[in-house]
Amino acid sequence: MKKEEVPQDKSSLSKNKITEVCYAVDENGNYTQVASKGWEPKTIVQNETLHVIEERIAEANENVKNGIASPIPYFMELHKMDLTILSDYTGYWKWRIKRHFKPKVFNKLSQKALKKYANAFDISVDELKNFSGS
Structure with missing residues (x-):
């Protein structure tokens, strides 16, 4: 998944302003950590x-x-x-x-x-x- 495709859906985490770390590919093709507010599924x-x-x-x-x-x-x-x-x-x-x-x-x-x-x-x-x- 690309960095800009990391889900930012509302979740039970977002109420407390907590994010979880996901790994995504940046523009250079390297894995990087990206904060996600949640994912609906x-x-x-x-x-x-x-x-x-x-x-x-x-x-x-x-x-x-x-x-x-x-x-x-x-x-x-x-x-x-x-x-x-x-x-x-x-x-x-x-x-x-x-x-x-x-x-x-x-x-x-x-x-x-x-x-x-x-x-x-x-x-x-x-x-x-x-x-x-x-």
């Missing part, structure tokens, strides 16, 4: 992704409210984590974390286990234990 994909994440957070919240799941999946979604990431933060195997999704199992977790989750989610143990859906 990329903005559409980002907005759709955020919408999907918001839906997953809302669903996890409802599952906590209805007693179907513990707060762990809610906070995972809220912090955009998956089982692998949470496993890395806590040191628990993925199957064990899935087991902690069950309210009966979650309610029996030790303070030490709760502390690991609370640290991973950057909240207090009390917030984690007492979360019943927002």
Whole structure:
């Protein structure tokens, strides 16, 4: 792409006057860095992704409210984590974390286990234990 062809569409970045760096070919045929305000297709994909994440957070919240799941999946979604990431933060195997999704199992977790989750989610143990859906 040529330097003058770098997209300058409105995006969520442009609200904050943030630009992203793109590489383009200048008039001498050399690659150069060019600031871009955004690109409409990329903005559409980002907005759709955020919408999907918001839906997953809302669903996890409802599952906590209805007693179907513990707060762990809610906070995972809220912090955009998956089982692998949470496993890395806590040191628990993925199957064990899935087991902690069950309210009966979650309610029996030790303070030490709760502390690991609370640290991973950057909240207090009390917030984690007492979360019943927002």
